[in-house]
Amino acid sequence: MISDRKLEHLLICKNYDVEFKNKTTGFEDIELIHNALPEIDKNDIDLSTSVFGKKLDSPLFITAITGGHPSSKEINEQLAIVAEENNIALGVGSQRAACEHPELEDTYSVVRDNAPDCLLIGNIGAPQLNLANKAVEILDADILAIHLNPLQESIQPEGDLDARGYLDLISKITDAVDIPVMAKETGCGISGDTARQLADAGVSFIDIEGAGGTSWAAVETYRAEDRYYGELFWDWGIPTAISTAEVVNNVDIPVISSGGIRSGLEAAKAIALGADSVGMALPFLKKSISHEELTQFIHKFNDSLRIAMFLVGANNIEELKQSKLVVRGKTREWLNERGINTKNYSRR
Template sequence: MSRTERKWDHIRFALANQEKSAFAFDEIKFIHQSLPNISTLDVRLGHSIGELYLSSPIFINAMTGGGGERTYRINKELAQVAAATGLAMAVGSQMAAIKDKAQQYTFEVVRKENPSGILIANLGSEATPDQAKEAVNMIEANALQIHLNVIQELTMPEGDRDFTGALDRIEAIVRSLEVPVIVKEVGFGMSCETVKLLSSIGVSIIDVGGFGGTNFAEIENNRRERALSFFDDWGIPTPISIIEAASVLGQDTAIIGSGGFKGAIDIVKGIAIGAEAVGMAGYFLQTLIKKGIDSLKEEIETLHREIRIIMTALGASNLADLKRTPLMITGETYHWLNQRGINTKTFSQR
């Protein structure tokens, strides 16, 4: 199977994929504020994440590209949505276009459709510094996202089996690029140990890409003759991964949460527990393909309105205030964090 055909397979199976129930979001509950002393007009969603200024805490996370005309159309429409709503946007892995120049147009379209927006290039951890520079130049990117997808590759019939030297390669890219480097998991979460390693080599933004969103193990298992079903439930739930990351990182490294965010309340919870921004992919893709561009624009504007309403209820005029909002952590999430030595009382008593 060609790389182009595989790219479309991923989209097709992603549309059919049923996201796992993200129990951890339900186990985070805000403590009600009867006197918030704030108006919805006071709420500001714009903020900085590392060297990037975002007008919204939401961004369109990596989805596709390199799959011919069909993925070209998806990227074109997503870029139009990003331009209209002010969202940052990451593209899917550009390795396909680096190896086959005929696929570059499927990525280049995002800058044509969104000439002044924040765009994020994307490659895997096998990339070299020269390939990283090529990916950034291809879409005039404001940052580069390096994705970590060990479980996906192991499940993929034709996937990689050797992951040695990945940290060294990422460090070489960080040192060679003039734009920020974001390292992202693709849906299996990051532990605090992984996050510390990435921070130690100069990675300034980490997207934990937790379990609960698009499940690439299930997608790849659909392409196998014999499924590796033990990977279908593999990973760290997104809220837990955000808290693990926040427990070991200083202010020099920003956290992005992605994986299983299904609405405004999940987004607000993700920021309150430590994320600086929230990436959404599968949810947006489903809306775009099934309902069209206008419906996706409307959904994003609705999310923005609902986020402002929730922040008003909490008395938080900006994202920094939101991170000081008291909340309770219960259930399996509490037990996981307790076993990992993370004191959850700090959230309820702040």
Template sequence: MSGIEKRKLRHLRISLEEEVETDISTGFKDVHLIHRALPEIDLDEVSLNACFLGKKLAAPLVISAITGGTEEAKIINAVLAEVAEEKQIGISVGSQRIAVDQPETVPTFRVVREKAPTTFVIANVGTPQLSLGWGTEEVQTCIDMVEADALALHMNPLQEAVQVDGDTGYRGVYAKIKELSREVSTPIIMKETGAGIAWEDAVKMQKAGASGIEISGVGGTSWSAVEYHIAKEVGKKEMEYLGQALWNWGIPTAISVIETSNKTNLEIIASGGLRTGVEVVKSIALGASLGGMAKPFLEKAVEGREVLSDHIDHILREIKVVMFLVGAKNVHELGNVPVVVLGRTAEWLKRRGFDVAEYVTRV
């Protein structure tokens, strides 16, 4: 078993068995939707249909990147993909670096498209690979591997910096993104991995040619925490210290959604600590197109297909009911409902130059 395979297995095990959540919240507790006593629509009228990067989905939900590269991952990916196809929601594969380096692992990713032949599938390449020499050929291989509708270029400087033997070369990545956006016809989504995206970086991503972003902000799984546990297991004291020190580093998800949606025209997947349908609705009301979840779906997938399917049904029902309660009969209307932003989230945004009062007066 290669070093990458061992690391991927450790990531899965630690994510499921250890405490890896941040101590800082997503910020959604500071976000309040306005209840409508006279919603003027019937619950049955509410449509969850969504569109992302030109692809139609049955609901504004995506299974965010989780895994790939091992036999255990193949089983999990098959379950995730079957349910994504059943519900017609989006799904992203885990980092495909291992499949390029070790072609025998391709089936652990390919299974996603095999089990989800018609729904929205996102390929996944790490930006550190771009600085290490990957170009259009390798990236296109990853896209073709899963017949992807979009390509996620994941950015994980925090994780790499606290990872034992992490890849921390980020110089020149921006130019490589611009190059890929010209040479690859598949839409590009710039994706963080737990630390969120500031508006300044989102603007650069849009200028580089990205079509969308996935926030993956603070409030859910901390990859610094995951790497802390790995460093502890292998006896790397310095990296263990770093992982603990940077456990809560980054931008809370709700804040990142507001910042990036106000400063760009990018289509946004809100992820990072989302656990409920209410939070998905809040995300869309703040400017996102879709809500994304990873760990909640991983936990259910290991219990079996029916458990995962039932869990997603609960989330979709919750989204529908909350849309009804705010008087939004479709996702487009949801993006215009009034929202009250209070507390630490409002204070952060005000200090960053955003007028949260504008959300209150929307009609």
């Protein structure tokens, strides 16, 4: 049953090491240029950003985590409370379980109940065109995410391996719902080529979810009887920093950089690469669901982002997006091979 699988995913992510082993996000190759004369007041730095008409106090998104099992209701409730209090965006896990089993709807609707003004992101898979409007209704969502997870499906014992027609289905979903649609990967990143296809299909927002954070091959490895394939593809994917640069250099729609981002400093690097917002999921799940701990984590993220902005002399997110940076090592090598001139970042 889908609900049982959701519980297994939740427990594995919370209690096991599910992060990439030998592949990093690539942000260690990104160096922001220090400004010894920032000429700004750190206390006046504005972290706010606007997403489809909603003003948020920070570019931080709590990206898709859970839902679809009674055990996830309390987690979603606590995340909704802190998201509302801090005026940041929140996404939920795949809503297929609730769409097909009405008794599970409250594991998602609890989010809007506790976050009436929050920017909320629903979540379905590309094949679930018939569930799109139901998913929006259950959550009263502002954005509907379509998750792309071919690696997870490849390793998952009950995976769907027929990906034919997905792009057409995505286009139909964008037509079927009355809210913006976001495409999101689940830990393997999105290339510039794929980003262009998604934009052409009518997608309004891309969450890259690159490699270097949670590996869903790892998650499914813990569930599989035969661990060979999961171990082999554990580190598959496009590193987050690279995916961010590829996507922002190929499409002109808002981009969330996520996948292994763990601090405001890494977030600053992602935004300087061109991302509009940044997302995190696993760090929130690894925390206890105490209100105090979640709130403190958000405050530390925001303050570390503000410090990074102070050190480059950026008063706001738009100025941070224009900050100079140097791309080094494997990240530079990859981007140059893909036709992206990394000198453009250092000579802004």
